[in-house]
Amino acid sequence: QAKVPSAVYEPPKGQYFRHVVRRGETLSRIASRYGVTVRSLRSWNRLSSKSVIRPGQRLRIWLANAPATQKTSSKVVRYTVRSGDTVFSIAKRYRVSISAIKRANRMKTFDIRPGQKLIIPR
Structure with a gap:
């Protein structure tokens, strides 16, 4: 069996800022606030679909060029x-x-x- 190379993470081009998660926030709410998708947030921050975000955690939010x-x-x-x-x-x-x-x-x-x-x- 041939091995399939794992996907290589490449951050998007452009600038990003950090969002500090507050108590009660969800990825969905954060994504909506910044006009991005939950899928993008997960990808940018290397979160799996089972990952749980916690207060104080820093998330990267990328902004388009x-x-x-x-x-x-x-x-x-x-x-x-x-x-x-x-x-x-x-x-x-x-x-x-x-x-x-x-x-x-x-x-x-x-x-x-x-x-x-x-x-x-x-």
Whole structure:
């Protein structure tokens, strides 16, 4: 019998960030929040279908190679903060609440700086 080589894991191209799992979160909820599939989350984080995520666990969330303001899915927009931006002005531009931006980016304050990358939930 010939052996079939096992699949080699190759991370997607582009940037990723880390999501720290909170109590009560599921892969499905996390995937929905960032506009990715559960299957992708499992692949990126080498999780089997039987793996259980735990609070404090760090998951990689990959974002497509796209300009900062281009939609990467129907649920999320990546935005690069420009000089003069405020969380309020960005929220107004994208018609989302400032608390939604704060929550999506796990911000403790509303302080932002030019060049900072934000996730805008849609």
